[in-house]
Amino acid sequence: MDLILYIWRQNGPEDMGRLEQHRALHISPDMSFLEMLDQVNEALIKEGREPVAFDHDCREGICGMCSQVINGIPHGPQKKTTVCQLHMRNFKDGDTIYIEPWKARAFPVIRDLIVDRSSLDRIVQSGGYVSVHTGGVPDANAILIPKEDADSAMDASECIGCGACVAACPNGSAMLFTAAKVSHLAALPQGRVEAARRVCAMTEAMLREGFGNCSNHYACEAACPKGIKVKFIAKLNREYIKAQFNTGRNT
Amino acid sequence: MILNGNSPSGPLAQMWDRRRQELKLVNPANKRKYKIIVVGLGLAGASAAATLGELGYQVEAFCFQDSPRRGHSIAAQGGINAAKNYPSDGDSIFRLFHDTIKGGDFRARESNVYRLATLSNLIIDQCVAQGVPFARDYAGYLDNRSFGGAQVSRTFYARGQTGQQLLLGAYGALSRQIHAGTVRLFPRSEMLDLVVVNGQARGIIVRDLVTGMVNSFAADAVCLCTGGYTNVFNLSTNAMGSNVTATFRAYMKGAYFANPCYTQIHPTCIPVTGEHQSKLTLMSESLRNDGRVWVPKTGGDKRAPRDIPEGERDYFLERKYPSFGNLAPRDIASRAAKEVCDEGRGVGPGGRGVYLDFADSIARLGKEKIAERYGNLFEMYQKITAENAYDRPMRIYPAPHYAMGGLWVDYNLQSSIPGLFVLGEANFSDHGANRLGASALMQGLADGYFIISHTIADHLARTEPGKVRPEHEEFKRAEEGVNSRTKKLLSIKGGKTASDFHRQLGSIMWEHVGMARTRESLGIALGRIPELRAEFWENVAIPGSGAQLNQELEKAGRVADFLEFAELMALDALQREESCGGHFRVEHQMPDGEARRDDENFCYVAAWQFRGRDGSPELHKEPLIFENIPLATRSYK
Numbered sequence: 001m002d003l004i005l006y007i008w009r010q011n012g013p014e015d016m017g018r019l020e021q022h023r024a025l026h027i028s029p030d031m032s033f034l035e036m037l038d039q040v041n042e043a044l045i046k047e048g049r050e051p052v053a054f055d056h057d058c059r060e061g062i063c064g065m066c067s068q069v070i071n072g073i074p075h076g077p078q079k080k081t082t083v084c085q086l087h088m089r090n091f092k093d094g095d096t097i098y099i100e101p102w103k104a105r106a107f108p109v110i111r112d113l114i115v116d117r118s119s120l121d122r123i124v125q126s127g128g129y130v131s132v133h134t135g136g137v138p139d140a141n142a143i144l145i146p147k148e149d150a151d152s153a154m155d156a157s158e159c160i161g162c163g164a165c166v167a168a169c170p171n172g173s174a175m176l177f178t179a180a181k182v183s184h185l186a187a188l189p190q191g192r193v194e195a196a197r198r199v200c201a202m203t204e205a206m207l208r209e210g211f212g213n214c215s216n217h218y219a220c221e222a223a224c225p226k227g228i229k230v231k232f233i234a235k236l237n238r239e240y241i242k243a244q245f246n247t248g249r250n251t
Numbered sequence: 252m253i254l255n256g257n258s259p260s261g262p263l264a265q266m267w268d269r270r271r272q273e274l275k276l277v278n279p280a281n282k283r284k285y286k287i288i289v290v291g292l293g294l295a296g297a298s299a300a301a302t303l304g305e306l307g308y309q310v311e312a313f314c315f316q317d318s319p320r321r322g323h324s325i326a327a328q329g330g331i332n333a334a335k336n337y338p339s340d341g342d343s344i345f346r347l348f349h350d351t352i353k354g355g356d357f358r359a360r361e362s363n364v365y366r367l368a369t370l371s372n373l374i375i376d377q378c379v380a381q382g383v384p385f386a387r388d389y390a391g392y393l394d395n396r397s398f399g400g401a402q403v404s405r406t407f408y409a410r411g412q413t414g415q416q417l418l419l420g421a422y423g424a425l426s427r428q429i430h431a432g433t434v435r436l437f438p439r440s441e442m443l444d445l446v447v448v449n450g451q452a453r454g455i456i457v458r459d460l461v462t463g464m465v466n467s468f469a470a471d472a473v474c475l476c477t478g479g480y481t482n483v484f485n486l487s488t489n490a491m492g493s494n495v496t497a498t499f500r501a502y503m504k505g506a507y508f509a510n511p512c513y514t515q516i517h518p519t520c521i522p523v524t525g526e527h528q529s530k531l532t533l534m535s536e537s538l539r540n541d542g543r544v545w546v547p548k549t550g551g552d553k554r555a556p557r558d559i560p561e562g563e564r565d566y567f568l569e570r571k572y573p574s575f576g577n578l579a580p581r582d583i584a585s586r587a588a589k590e591v592c593d594e595g596r597g598v599g600p601g602g603r604g605v606y607l608d609f610a611d612s613i614a615r616l617g618k619e620k621i622a623e624r625y626g627n628l629f630e631m632y633q634k635i636t637a638e639n640a641y642d643r644p645m646r647i648y649p650a651p652h653y654a655m656g657g658l659w660v661d662y663n664l665q666s667s668i669p670g671l672f673v674l675g676e677a678n679f680s681d682h683g684a685n686r687l688g689a690s691a692l693m694q695g696l697a698d699g700y701f702i703i704s705h706t707i708a709d710h711l712a713r714t715e716p717g718k719v720r721p722e723h724e725e726f727k728r729a730e731e732g733v734n735s736r737t738k739k740l741l742s743i744k745g746g747k748t749a750s751d752f753h754r755q756l757g758s759i760m761w762e763h764v765g766m767a768r769t770r771e772s773l774g775i776a777l778g779r780i781p782e783l784r785a786e787f788w789e790n791v792a793i794p795g796s797g798a799q800l801n802q803e804l805e806k807a808g809r810v811a812d813f814l815e816f817a818e819l820m821a822l823d824a825l826q827r828e829e830s831c832g833g834h835f836r837v838e839h840q841m842p843d844g845e846a847r848r849d850d851e852n853f854c855y856v857a858a859w860q861f862r863g864r865d866g867s868p869e870l871h872k873e874p875l876i877f878e879n880i881p882l883a884t885r886s887y888k
Contacts, residue, residue, distance in 0.1 A: 011799075012799075028524075028525055028527060030524040030525060030527075031525075031527045032529070032635075034529065035527045035528070035529050038527075038529055038750070039527060042748050042750060042751075044794075045748050045792050045793075045794055045803060046746070046748065046792065048744075048792075048794060049794060050794045050795050051794065051802070051803060053800055053802055055317065056491060057316060057321060057323070057490040057491055057492050058321075058323060058325065058326050058490040058491075059490070059491055059529060059530045059532075060326055060488075060530075060532045060533070060631065061631060061634075062325050062326050062412070062415055063316070063321040063323070063325050063326065063490065064318075064320070064321060065316060065317065065321050078634075080630075081634060085631065085634045085635070086634075087634065087635065087637075089637060110461055110800060111799070111800045114800065116317070117317060117318065118317070118318070118438065120318070121318050121319075121320070121426070121436075121438075124320075124422070124423065124426045125426040125427075125429050125430040126430065127430075128423060128426065129381070129382075129423030129424060129426055129427050130380065130381050130382045130423070131427060132377070132380045132381050132424070133305060134298075134301070134302040134305060134377065134424070134700050134701075134704070135373070135377070135700075135701070137376050137377055137379075137380035138376065138380070139376055140335070140375045140376045140378075140379040140385075140393055141335075141337060141392055141393055143379060143380075144390070144391030144392065145387055145391050146387075146391050147387045147388065147389050147391065150384050150385070150386070150387040150391075151384075153382070153384040154384040154409060154410060154416075157384050157409075157416060157419065158410075158412060158415075160415070161318065161320050161321075184382065184384065185382050188382050188384070190379070190380055190381070190382045191382045
């Protein structure tokens with residue numbers, strides 16, 4: 001199949017950026033979306049032009065590196081699918097496809113489709129972990145965890161940190177990302193001890209990094225390649241309010 | 252030269268305790284004076300950086316990805332082994348040790364493997380304490396499953412995302428140290444050279460992948476945790492960015508490269524669909540617990556799999572290896588699949604595939620149970636192939652997956668350059684000629700959480716902190732080397748892309764240094780690789796400049812190093828005149844086609860020393876001595 005692409009090109013954070021038209025010819029339906037872009041890039045290089053810069057690494061939908069808004073939807077039209085796992089059989093001959101980077105205040109563009117998502121790392125650094133030392137911990141089976149809790153923790157912990165939730169949100173909010181980590185750890189006895197401190201610190205970090213707030217659009221869940229549920233945002237809010245009462249902290 | 256692995260003496264079970272007694276310590280007040288560089292932040296690197304930072308050292312941690320949560324350890328699906336014996340099915344530290352030595356076809360160092368088996372239990376404790384959501388049963392206890400190469404259930408797992416969950420645990424621990432200020436993080440940074448001053452590793456040269464700036468970083472010790480090199484085959488299950496550059500640069504600075512010919516071809520990957528393919532996707536080996544591998548008995552059978560009656564199917568793994576069946580180790584299962592495809596009995600487009608069939612398990616356990624165990628893998632399979640594996644069997648074929656070879660290290664994980672430590676897949680030490688499933692995660696975390704903190708102290712205690720500064724002339728020289736190489740790459744302005752060269756190299760390697768190697772095929776590879784390399788340096792096209800984010804420049808640098816490394820790999824395969832584990836030399840096989848090992852002549856680690864671009868590398872041997880498990884023919888029949 002042949003396609004017309006409009007791809008966001010931007011030389012750096014200060015550059016204005018623009019959509020540039022490209023053609024993708026003889027595309028096989030078995031190609032992944034990134035393999036289609038590889039082909040476009042190889043043709044550009046052979047013409048002596050600069051290829052489109054985009055983030056990608058594992059190409060099996062787990063590392064969370066790829067990040068493209070395709071026809072207005074983060075990670076494209078297929079539900080629960082990262083760009084690298086989106087295959088061209090989802091498109092048809094003659095289609096026009098718009099490809100843009102994640103857009104959010106907290107994700108400045110570095111070049112073309114590559115954005116800086118270190119703000120998400122800083123949210124985790126503020127408290128998204130159990131403060132355990134290496135060594136000196138009890139036997140793994142000394143801590144019993146009901147299967148339902150372990151499963152719920154796992155549901156939340158499947159987040160790959162790609163930032164699609166932020167890109168999808170009209171407020172540029174990182175609530176789903178933060179909620180997933182808070183909910184994962186709050187569901188487990190190991191994480192419970194620090195739960196109040198964690199939720200306050202991570203919420204503060206979220207605001208500090210310039211992410212917006214949640215106003216219940218649920219666009220995050222719709223865009224999430226791992227299907228993380230918005231119910232975890234409710235859990236985050238509950239944890240936050242509990243923390244305010246329990247610790248007397250109101251920051 | 253005969254190399255010494257520096258293992259402790261005495262009974263196996265006491266070696267690690269004894270070594271820890273012998274190792275020097277750095278007192279708490281002095282720790283903060285020492286700087287340690289950690290390169291690569293997958294499981295080994297993240298766990299090492301977190302642990303060393305927590306102990307009070309100044310740690311500088313580097314990765315090429317945008318975040319340390321993305322190291323390729325994240326893609327490991329199936330699980331992590333430990334000798335906990337929770338199911339009481341006969342497991343023990345000794346049995347895990349035994350299985351690993353045997354699985355590695357008696358080409359690993361006993362002392363290292365025993366330590367790994369011992370530490371495996373601590374890893375599970377550590378990860379659970381961090382909040383890693385391992386699978387549980389209804390009573391709240393940890394659940395286990397079985398894996399290839401073992402007859403006990405010792406594998407801990409978190410759905411099909413065990414690597415991800417373990418890495419997020421280590422990433423959490425690392426994040427905590429970054430917050431505490433003990434670890435400085437440098438993401439989107441690539442190590443392009445190692446700096447050695449007076450015979451000791453003293454730092455690295457790093458390119459900032461966003462600005463293109465090349466900078467020097469000095470330290471008192473360097474830990475390389477940069478993973479494996481199977482992208483030398485171009486198409487592999489590795490991430491696109493996985494590369495050999497850091498370890499190969501260290502090799503060129505004097506670190507020995509051990510057993511580069513030991514690469515693992517994983518049996519359960521999705522077959523190639525066409526020329527455009529950029530990587531191969533693994534389907535977890537755990538699928539072999541409930542899936543049965545088969546092909547039609549007669550070649551050219553074009554019927555749909557469900558229309559082929561039971562009697563006309565060949566369940567070749569169950570037939571050839573009745574006691575291990577579908578759970579035969581990876582190298583054996585891969586070769587068996589290749590064999591039936593070579594006979595013309597392969598399935599799917601191009602005939603390079605075998606069925607992995609879940610029909611029996613679905614009938615026995617129900618679709619729901621199968622979905623709970625492998626749901627995400629079935630989804631992934633459907634996305635890539637547009638086929639529903641609940642209704643028709645998966646098609647799988649072997650693909651390059653893991654590097655058992657790597658930089659040579661002694662028992663302390665120290666390379667042949669003092670002060671240079673190598674952890675995880677980047678070293679050669681624990682898997683011999685073949686790695687068993689669920690052992691890579693175990694090794695990465697054992698090295699990072701529990702070994703390096705002890706052994707690096709012994710080196711540091713003998714080193715004056717901060718003695719070499721980045722202004723040292725060796726750093727200047729290394730920086731100039733990196734800059735002039737970049738300039739050279741950008742000036743070629745040829746007609747082929749770095750990916751073109753990578754594809755060509757990959758096809759040479761897969762064809763001639765792949766699953767089955769002959770003296771003749773290796774000779775062909777050794778002829779073609781230098782030709783391709785010469786063409787690369789005359790005809791590669793890289794647009795843009797070095798002073799910007801330039802992904803083609805990054806790729807070209809990595810391909811350039813693969814083009815050199817490939818030759819070392821073929822050379823190693825040529826000198827090893829035997830078949831063992833993942834290394835199969837067609838000339839050396841039993842009458843029934845199984846690998847013929849030659850313990851008389853090849854029971855050693857082959858460690859190569861760089862002797863300049865014009866000379867050939869020098870081979871050093873570390874003899875492998877088996878005192879606890881008698882050398883025996885590996886049989887899974």
